Amino acid sequence: MAKPAAPFKRLQAEIAACRICREAPEGPPLPHEPKPVFQISETARICIAGQAAGTLAHQSGTPFTDPSGDRLRAWLGTSEEEFYDTVRIAIVPMGFCFPGLDAKGSDLPPRRECAPAWRARVFAAMPQIELLLTIGQYAQSWHLGPLRQASLTATVADWQNIWSATQHPRVLPLPHPSWRNNAWLKRHPWFEIDVLPVLRAEVRRLLG
DSSP states (O other), X not given: OOOOOOHHHHHHHHHHTOOHHHHSOSSSOOSSOOOOOOBXXXXXXXXXXXXXXXXXXXXXXXXXXXXXXXXXXHHHTOOHHHHTOTTTEXXXXXXXXXXXXXXXXXXXXXXXXXXXXHHHHHHHTOTTOOEEEEESHHHHHHHHGGGOOSSHHHHHHTHHHHHHHOOSSEEEEEOOOSGGGHHHHHHOTHIIIIIHHHHHHHHHHHHO
C-alpha cells in the first residue's frame, strides 16, 4: 500500500494540478492550459509575493526567468542559486498561472480565482516566513489591507510605517521590477537610496 503524501507535498501537488481558472472561472476561462508557476517551502524565511507568471516564466515553468527577475535579484542582492533555493526563498504569486495578454500586449491581471482558492492554505503551511516582499498593487492590496495607501507609489513610500506595523512576517512593499517601471525608478530615486539597502541587509541576514 502506497504511503500517503505528507501534507506539504500534497499541497504542492494540488496546486500543480489546479484547473480552477479553466473549469470554474470567474469570467472568461484562462485562454490556455493552466501551468502553475510557484516555489513554496517549509523552511524558507523569505517569501516573494508577486503578481503572476509572465510569458517566459510560463514557458520555463520557473518564476522570474526574465529581465524582471534579473532586476529583482539585483535588488535583493542574491545569486540565481540563492534565489531558486527552495530551502531559503519561497515565491508565491497572486496568480499561479500566466493570465494571458491584453490587446496592447501587456500581461493581464492575475486570475481572480487563484488567491481566494489557495493563498490562506499556502501561508498557513509556511508559518516560518519572516520577511514578505509584496511586489505590485495586487499583492499589496491582499497582504497589507488597511496599511495599503491609495497608490502603489504612496504604499512603497510608506514602507517604514508598514515595516514597523507588521511583525510576523515583516512586510516590505516593492514596485514591480519590470522594465516598464524604468521611468518610475528614475522619478523616485529614494527607492534605490533608502529602501534597497534595508532590503538587502534583511535578505542577507535571513539567508545567513
